[in-house]
Structure formats: C-alpha cells, structure tokens
Amino acid sequence: MNPAFETYIQSLTGRDVTVIGVGVSNAPLIRMLCSAGAIVTARDRDPDLPREEWDDLGVRLHIGGNYLERVGGDLVFRTPGMRPNHPALESARAGGSRVTSEMEEFFALCPCPIFGVTGSDGKTTTTSLIADMLANDGCTVHLGGNIGTPLLTRAAEMSPQDVCAVELSSFQLMDMTRSPHVAVITNLSPNHLDWHHDMDEYIAAKNRLLDFQKAGDLAVLNGDNPATAALHGRGQTKYFGRHMIHDDVIDGLVPVRDIRLPGWYNVENVMAAMTAVRGTVSDEAILETVRTFAGVEHRNQWVATVDGVHYYNNSIGSSPARTVATLHAHRGRVLLIAGGRDKKVPFDEMARLLPNHVKVLLLIGEAASQIEAAARGVPNCPALVRCGDLTEAVAQAHRLAVPGDTVLLSPACTAYDQYKNFEERGRHFVELVGALQRSEGKA
Numbered sequence: 060m061n062p063a064f065e066t067y068i069q070s071l072t073g074r075d076v077t078v079i080g081v082g083v084s085n086a087p088l089i090r091m092l093c094s095a096g097a098i099v100t101a102r103d104r105d106p107d108l109p110r111e112e113w114d115d116l117g118v119r120l121h122i123g124g125n126y127l128e129r130v131g132g133d134l135v136f137r138t139p140g141m142r143p144n145h146p147a148l149e150s151a152r153a154g155g156s157r158v159t160s161e162m163e164e165f166f167a168l169c170p171c172p173i174f175g176v177t178g179s180d181g182k183t184t185t186t187s188l189i190a191d192m193l194a195n196d197g198c199t200v201h202l203g204g205n206i207g208t209p210l211l212t213r214a215a216e217m218s219p220q221d222v223c224a225v226e227l228s229s230f231q232l233m234d235m236t237r238s239p240h241v242a243v244i245t246n247l248s249p250n251h252l253d254w255h256h257d258m259d260e261y262i263a264a265k266n267r268l269l270d271f272q273k274a275g276d277l278a279v280l281n282g283d284n285p286a287t288a289a290l291h292g293r294g295q296t297k298y299f300g301r302h303m304i305h306d307d308v309i310d311g312l313v314p315v316r317d318i319r320l321p322g323w324y325n326v327e328n329v330m331a332a333m334t335a336v337r338g339t340v341s342d343e344a345i346l347e348t349v350r351t352f353a354g355v356e357h358r359n360q361w362v363a364t365v366d367g368v369h370y371y372n373n374s375i376g377s378s379p380a381r382t383v384a385t386l387h388a389h390r391g392r393v394l395l396i397a398g399g400r401d402k403k404v405p406f407d408e409m410a411r412l413l414p415n416h417v418k419v420l421l422l423i424g425e426a427a428s429q430i431e432a433a434a435r436g437v438p439n440c441p442a443l444v445r446c447g448d449l450t451e452a453v454a455q456a457h458r459l460a461v462p463g464d465t466v467l468l469s470p471a472c473t474a475y476d477q478y479k480n481f482e483e484r485g486r487h488f489v490e491l492v493g494a495l496q497r498s499e500g501k502a
Contacts, residue, residue: 182227244287424472
C-alpha cells in the first residue's frame with residue numbers, strides 16, 4: 060500500500076467526517092471513510108436518496124431541503140458544485156472544521172507524477188489522449204477526476220512509478236492548494252457564468268492549476284487563445300498552436316491527416332497532449348495514439364447513419380463556444396438540436412454562425428426562447444422548429460433531413476432542466492437514434 064495513504068487511513072479512525080453530496084465521486088469516498096472507522100455524516104439535497112446502503116454502513120444521513128443545517132465535524136468534504144465560500148462551509152470553518160475536497164486530498168496523497176488538464180473545451184479528450192500516450196509507452200496510468208472516476212479511493216494501489224492523468228473543472232480548482240507536475244490549459248472562453256460571479260473569477264479558478272507549481276514543473280498553454288496565451292507557469296512553460304504545424308505536420312511528427320477526430324479543435328487537443336508528454340514518452344507511442352484514438356463518448360460522437368442521414372452526439376456541448384467549435388467540424392448543412400438550461404452566456408456568436416452551417420435549428424428546453432431570439436437577430440436565419448423535448452426533436456429531425464444531412468445534438472446549454480447530466484442526455488439521444496435504426500431495418 061502507498062505508505063502516505065496508509066497513514067492517512069489510520070488517521071481517520073474515530074474522526075467525525077461530513078461529506079456533502081452523495082454523487083459519483085463521493086459515494087466511493089463515503090465507503091472508504093466508513094471502512095477506515097470514521098464517524099460519517101452524509102448530506103444531500105435529494106429527499107429521495109436511497110438509504111439502505113448508507114444505513115447498513117452506519118452513515119448518518121441529512122437529506123432534503125435542510126441538508127446543510129449545522130454542518131460541522133473534524134473534516135468536511137465539499138461537493139465540487141458547492142462554492143467554497145458557501146455560508147454552511149464558512150460556518151463549519153468557524154467551528155473548527157477543516158474543509159477539503161476529494162481532489163485536494165488526492166493531490167496531497169498521490170505518490171506519482173500528475174498530468175492535470177483543465178480548460179473551457181477539450182478537457183476530456185486531451186486528458187484521454189495523454190493517458191493513452193502514456194499507456195502506449197508502457198506506463199501504468201490512472202485516469203480520473205472530473206472525467207467521472209474518483210481517484211482518492213484508488214490512491215492505495217498507486218506507486219511512484221505510475222502516472223495519473225486528471226481532468227479538473229473550475230469548480231474543483233477554486234480552493235485547490237496544490238498543482239500538478241504537468242498542467243495543461245486547453246483554452247478559455249466564457250463558461251459557467253451561471254455559477255461563477257464573472258469571467259475574472261472563472262479565469263482565476265482555471266489559473267489556479269498553475270499557481271502552486273514548482274521550478275521543475277511544466278505548464279502547457281494554448282498560444283492561439285488570447286486568455287491562455289497571456290498566462291505562464293512557475294516552472295517551464297510551453298505554448299501549443301498553429302506555429303507547431305509546417306507542411307501539415309505537427310511538430311515534425313504527426314501528419315494532421317492522421318488525426319481521426321474531426322475539427323480544428325481536436326487538432327488543438329492533439330497538440331496539447333503531444334506537448335504535455337513529448338520527452339516523457341516515445342514518438343512511436345504518440346503516433347500510435349493519434350492514429351488509433353477514435354474519440355470519447357458524447358464528444359462529437361458518431362452514432363449512426365439512418366436513411367443516409369448522419370447522427371452525431373455532442374451532448375458535452377453545454378456552452379455556445381463548444382457548439383460553435385463542433386459546427387466548424389461538420390461540412391455541409393446541419394440539423395442542430397440545441398437548448399436546455401443556459402449558463403448566462405450569450406448565444407450571439409453561435410447565432411452568427413447559423414446561416415452558413417445550419418439548415419434547421421430544433422430548439423428544446425428552458426433556453427429555447429433565448430436561442431430563438433439570438434437566431435432571429437441575424438440575417439438569413441435558418442428554419443426554426445420548437446420542440447417539447449429531445450424525443451420530439453429527433454423525430455422532427457428525422458422527418459426533415461435528407462440523405463447527406465447531419466443531425467447534431469450540441470445543445471449549447473446544460474442538461475439540468477430535463478436530465479441529471481449531459482451523459483444522461485447523450486445516452487437518451489443515442490437510444491432515440493437506435494430506435495430510428497431499428498425502424499429503418501423493418502422498412
């Protein structure tokens with residue numbers, strides 16, 4: 060076992076620990092704390108949270124509307140979606156609690172080098188590319204973080220010879236006090252302004268990835284993105300961008316045509332990953348990864364071709380900037396399904412792109428009216444169809460599309476008005492397209 064982690068586990072015995080949020084990352088954490096002998100209180104806003112497992116483990120549950128009343132204990136783990144300065148956490152600190160997070164504790168206990176990735180777009184793809192490049196060079200790689208897999212509970216099995224590839228969101232970074240050995244910021248554009256007070260706070264949270272680096276660490280930044288080009292690390296800094304491409308070959312190594320993922324933004328993701336690992340792994344491992352990497356679920360993912368129409372799932376496209384980048388990746392006219400809960404980010408830039416890229420705009424969710432208003436404000440606005448939900452939108456797209464068209468789910472909004480998360484929304488889209496395929500097969 061990782062000696063530092065073993066000592067940490069022993070220190071938890073008998074301690075009063077509160078975990079806020081019983082979600083994907085915190086459920087394994089709660090189990091780990093219980094197995095260490097901690098006295099665990101779990102708090103969650105969901106009044107219908109299943110209790111059986113937690114009751115069996117002896118976890119004290121506070122759920123429903125008053126779940127944040129009198130938060131305290133020796134140690135308090137905040138959920139990433141909770142602001143670090145939330146009054147409940149400030150009250151806990153005042154009462155003597157140490158407030159932390161699963162990711163903060165992991166960074167303190169990880170025995171091996173960490174490649175950390177953040178940015179407004181491309182985080183998951185870049186993190187996955189880095190992990191594959193390292194693995195293809197023979198490294199034992201632990202992939203996780205905001206990508207969906209918690210890492211603290213896996214620290215016991217890690218050794219100094221391993222490597223971690225970690226995706227980090229601005230929510231996770233806001234109160235971090237440690238930085239990764241290699242820090243990658245893919246780009247910065249307006250995002251999550253429904254949660255952050257303003258763009259300055261959002262950039263400051265992302266920049267925190269660099270704030271605690273040491274002289275021997277590496278920062279990898281997008282030289283073509285004004286916000287990231289203005290940043291620099293505390294150790295070595297490398298900028299990736301168009302300057303790396305000569306005669307359609309990246310950095311003298313990777314022909315652009317070898318990249319299987321569509322769109323310029325994926326060329327940038329490859330450049331970011333290459334810059335992060337080059338010198339650590341062999342050029343052969345980099346080339347193998349680029350030539351075989353076919354993408355990540357919900358990220359401009361080809362789903363099927365039905366009646367000659369191509370269906371793509373970009374449910375991760377939860378901001379206008381992501382949708383703009385994805386539209387640029389598709390040639391020809393697109394039937395775009397957009398809408399959901401907006402992040403208080405303007406849709407103007409996306410609207411200006413619609414006349415040249417979108418044949419039909421199918422709108423769903425709470426933000427449908429805002430997107431429609433922005434679309435109608437540009438000349439040559441495409442056809443607009445208001446739909447009650449995603450099911451209706453897919454059915455309408457199927458009716459309106461002709462062979463050669465592309466139906467693209469890239470909502471430019473979060474999924475929280477109708478789904479638990481973007482993954483659930485994306486899976487529903489895939490299921491709906493699957494039903495069209497089955498109908499085609501019966502025709």
